[in-house]
Amino acid sequence: MKWINNLESFPYPFxxxxxxxxxxxxxxxxxxxxxxxxDYIEExxxxxxxxxxxxxxxxxxxxxTITGQWEIVELVIDHLAAQYPDQFSVEKKGSKWTFNNKIxxxxxxxxxxxxxxxxxxxxxxxxxxxxxDLILMMQRDGDLYLDAGQLCFPANWSLAFNLGMKxxxxxxxxxxxxxxxxxxRILQFLMRLEAGNPWERxxxxxxxxxxxxxxxxxxxxxxxxxxxxxxxxxxxLVHIRVEVQKLFRLPRTNGILFTxxxxxxxxxxxxxxxxxxxxxxxxxxxxxxxxxDYKGISLYKNExxxxxxxxxxxxxxx
Amino acid sequence: MYKEKTIPVYVKAIEQENEFxxxxxxxxxxxxxxxxxxxxxxxxxxxxxGELLVRQYSLTxxxxxxxxxxxxVRLSDTSRGGSRYWHxxxxxxxxxxxxxxKNHFPLSFKAKHHVFYAAGIGITPFLSMMxxxxxxxxxFELYYASKTEEACAFYDFLQExxxxxxxxxxxxxxxxxxxxxxxxxxxxxxxxxxxxxxFISDLTESAYQLGYPPSAVHxxxxxxxxxxxxxxFNVQLKDGTLVEVARDQTLLEALLNKGIKAPYSxxxxxxxxxxxxxxxxxxxxxxxxxxEDQKQSQSRILTCVSRSKSAMLxxxx
Amino acid sequence: MTEAVFVPGKRKYVFCxxxxxxxxxxxxxxxxxxxxRPYEIFKIxxxxxxxxxxxxxxxxxxxxxxxxxxPYAELEKVRKTAEEIGFTEEETQYIGxxxxxxxxxxxxxxxxxxxxxxQADILCSQCGLELSxxxxxxxxxxxxxxxxxxx
Numbered sequence: 086m087k088w089i090n091n092l093e094s095f096p097y098p099f100x101x102x103x104x105x106x107x108x109x110x111x112x113x114x115x116x117x118x119x120x121x122x123x124d125y126i127e128e129x130x131x132x133x134x135x136x137x138x139x140x141x142x143x144x145x146x147x148x149x150t151i152t153g154q155w156e157i158v159e160l161v162i163d164h165l166a167a168q169y170p171d172q173f174s175v176e177k178k179g180s181k182w183t184f185n186n187k188i189x190x191x192x193x194x195x196x197x198x199x200x201x202x203x204x205x206x207x208x209x210x211x212x213x214x215x216x217x218d219l220i221l222m223m224q225r226d227g228d229l230y231l232d233a234g235q236l237c238f239p240a241n242w243s244l245a246f247n248l249g250m251k252x253x254x255x256x257x258x259x260x261x262x263x264x265x266x267x268x269x270r271i272l273q274f275l276m277r278l279e280a281g282n283p284w285e286r287x288x289x290x291x292x293x294x295x296x297x298x299x300x301x302x303x304x305x306x307x308x309x310x311x312x313x314x315x316x317x318x319x320x321x322l323v324h325i326r327v328e329v330q331k332l333f334r335l336p337r338t339n340g341i342l343f344t345x346x347x348x349x350x351x352x353x354x355x356x357x358x359x360x361x362x363x364x365x366x367x368x369x370x371x372x373x374x375x376x377x378d379y380k381g382i383s384l385y386k387n388e389x390x391x392x393x394x395x396x397x398x399x400x401x402x403x
Numbered sequence: 404m405y406k407e408k409t410i411p412v413y414v415k416a417i418e419q420e421n422e423f424x425x426x427x428x429x430x431x432x433x434x435x436x437x438x439x440x441x442x443x444x445x446x447x448x449x450x451x452x453g454e455l456l457v458r459q460y461s462l463t464x465x466x467x468x469x470x471x472x473x474x475x476v477r478l479s480d481t482s483r484g485g486s487r488y489w490h491x492x493x494x495x496x497x498x499x500x501x502x503x504x505k506n507h508f509p510l511s512f513k514a515k516h517h518v519f520y521a522a523g524i525g526i527t528p529f530l531s532m533m534x535x536x537x538x539x540x541x542x543f544e545l546y547y548a549s550k551t552e553e554a555c556a557f558y559d560f561l562q563e564x565x566x567x568x569x570x571x572x573x574x575x576x577x578x579x580x581x582x583x584x585x586x587x588x589x590x591x592x593x594x595x596x597x598x599x600x601x602f603i604s605d606l607t608e609s610a611y612q613l614g615y616p617p618s619a620v621h622x623x624x625x626x627x628x629x630x631x632x633x634x635x636f637n638v639q640l641k642d643g644t645l646v647e648v649a650r651d652q653t654l655l656e657a658l659l660n661k662g663i664k665a666p667y668s669x670x671x672x673x674x675x676x677x678x679x680x681x682x683x684x685x686x687x688x689x690x691x692x693x694x695e696d697q698k699q700s701q702s703r704i705l706t707c708v709s710r711s712k713s714a715m716l717x718x719x720x
Numbered sequence: 721m722t723e724a725v726f727v728p729g730k731r732k733y734v735f736c737x738x739x740x741x742x743x744x745x746x747x748x749x750x751x752x753x754x755x756x757r758p759y760e761i762f763k764i765x766x767x768x769x770x771x772x773x774x775x776x777x778x779x780x781x782x783x784x785x786x787x788x789x790x791p792y793a794e795l796e797k798v799r800k801t802a803e804e805i806g807f808t809e810e811e812t813q814y815i816g817x818x819x820x821x822x823x824x825x826x827x828x829x830x831x832x833x834x835x836x837x838x839q840a841d842i843l844c845s846q847c848g849l850e851l852s853x854x855x856x857x858x859x860x861x862x863x864x865x866x867x868x869x870x871x
Contacts, residue, residue: 224509225511226513226618227618245830246827246856246858248860250858250860251859254856254857254859257857258854273692274675277675279407279503279505280503281407281408281438281503282407282408301867302829303828304828304867305849308871336439336440336441336444336503337438337439337440337467339444513806513808515805586731588781588782589780589781590781590805590806590807590811591805591806592806594782612729613783614731614732614783616810616811617810618808618810619782
C-alpha cells in the first residue's frame, strides 16, 4: 500500500536542523477539525473493518462523556457540511437531523442529543465517517482526562489502557518529557484552550512498514519489521509517519476534542525532495538516544542513515 | 500575536433588574446560533468607545439556549467606563463583539454536593451552574447575601426555580452569612465563593481553618486581587528599549501603548496567554494562573496583572 | 504509602484499621491526642464488608481527615467506599502492609494479571504473551502496563 504519493499534500513536519520535544502548536487559520483526503474511501474501509472486528481496541468511553460526544458530532458534521458541501450535507429540523455522506452514499436520520438514536454511541457513529481518530479529553477538577476515544491508527499506544487517565500520566513513558517541564507547560496550555480558537500541531515518527494501525495491541506483529531494515530496503520499507493533531475546546462540556489525522510517506518518496532529504538527514543524525528510543527508531537508525547518506552522495554526482 | 476570535452580536433586550443592575439579552447579528456553554462560563465583551473597553461578564442564561445570551451588569461606583457604558449608553439594537464562552470557574466533577456562597452581583456565575446541576439532578444549595430584598438580583427567579435550595441574607434585616455554615457541610462538598474580595477571603480562610482541602474551595474574582500600593517601574526589552509602567497602568497596557505586540487574552491573570519570560528583576505576582512553584521561580510574568518589586524588570521579548 | 503522616489543622480525624494496622497509625493517633483534636477509631475485623464503615464515613463533615491501615489486599475496597462517599486524595491516607501484588495489564489482550515480583517478566494468563512490566501506571485500571518482552 502506498498511502501518499502526492508530496505537495504531505504535512512535512520539520523546521531547522534539529528536533526536540516541544509544544509546537499554532493557532489554526481555518478552523476545521477534520479533513477529507484522496484516500478517504480506502481509509474508511480500513477503519470500519477495525472498528467492527476490534471494537475494544478501537473504541472506549466513560459514561459521563455522552454530552461531550454529541458536541463532537455537531462540530464534525458542521465542519464537513461547510467545507465539503458536494460530499456531505446536513439538514436540521429542530433536533431531527439528517446527515448525508454522499461519498459513501449513506444517509442517517437521528435525534440530536437523544438517547439510543444510534445502535452505538454518538462518537462511535461519527467516527465511521471521518479519517481522523477522535479523542475526547474532559477537564475535571483542574486536570485533563482521556475519557473517550475512537482510535484506529495509534502510534504504538493503547486506548484501552489509557482510558480515564490524566494527561501527565498518559505522557509518563516519554523520556525527558517531565524532566524538561514539558508536561506541566503543555497541560497548562491545553487547560487554557478556548472555544472558537482552535490550535494544531504536527508530530512525527519513523516506522518499519506501512501500516496505519500500529496499535500497542498488535506490536508483536508489526514491530518485527524493525529488525529487517537494511540500507538497501530502507527507502521502500521505512515510512515517515506524521500526525496532524487538532485541538478544539467544546464549550458545552468544557471538554477538548483532539483529532489525529495520520499520514504515511515512504522514505524514497520523502528523499525525492532534495531539501527534505538534507534536512531529514541532519535531524536524524543529531537526534539524541532518548528520542530515537521512544520513537522506536533505535533498532534501524543506522541503516536509515546509511541509506540517506548514499542518497545525498549520489545526488552530488548528478 | 494571539488575538481571540469574536462573535458579532446586538442588544436584543434591556431589563432593569433593580436600581443598580441591568440585564442585557444578546443575539447573533447574523441570526446564527450562539455556542452552548458550561455552568460558570463568562464572555468578554468588546465595546469601541474612544478606547476599546474589554470587560468580562458571567453568562446568566440557560447554557443550552443558543438563540440568546444574557448577562447582568451592575453599575460600579468606581467604573472605569465599562459598566457605566452598559448602563448609560447601551441601547436596544446596538452592536458589539463578544468572545466565545470561556470557563475559569467550572463545577467540580467529583463533588457529591455543591454549595454556592454569593454576595451581591456575585450571584451571576452561579445561575448557569445551578441550571446545569438542576438538569443533571445533582444536589446543591445557595447562600446569598444582599443589602435588601429589593437590591437582591434574581430574587424572584431563584424562588420560582429552586424553591428548596436557597437561603437569603439581607443585611438591612441584620442577617449575615456566617462562616459557621461551613462547619455543617458533609464530606464530599465543594464550596464556591463569589462576591467582594473581603467576602471571598473571609470565607476561604474559614474553610481552610476547618481543614477543607484547597481543591474543594472554588473562588471567582471579578477583579484580580489588587496590589495595595501600586508603584511605577521600568522594563527593559531585549533590544534595549525601555518602557515605563506608570502607577495606574498595567505592564501589558504599557507594552501595547509602546506598540509592542504583547500577547494577551483574559486581562485578569487567569488564562496565561500574556506570559513573558523575565531575565532579571523581582516579580510581584498577582495572577491566579501560575502555581506557587512557578511564581517562586521568578522567571515568568503575566503582564496583564503582575508588576515589579524591583525598579527594573528585564524581559526576554 | 507505607507510613502515616500527621496532617495538622483538621477539625477531626478518623482512623480505620485492623488489629495489625493500628500499630502503623499509633504515632499519628498520639499526635492527634496531644493536639487535643477530636478523633474516632473504627476497627475492621477480617473479611468485614464496608457497610458499617460507610455509615460512619457518610456522617463526617468537611474538614475531616481519614487514615486507613490495612493489608494491601483489603485496602482497595475501603478506598472505593471512601471515594464514593466523597473523601478525596487530599483528605485520606491509605497505608498498606503485608504482601503486595501488582496488577499487570496485558498490552495485547487487555487481560489482567497479578504478580508479586515486578522485576521478572511474566506470561499473560489470558493470551500467553511474554510481558515485561513497565512503570506506566493506570489509576483507572489500578494496573501497570505489561508490554511485549521479546520481538
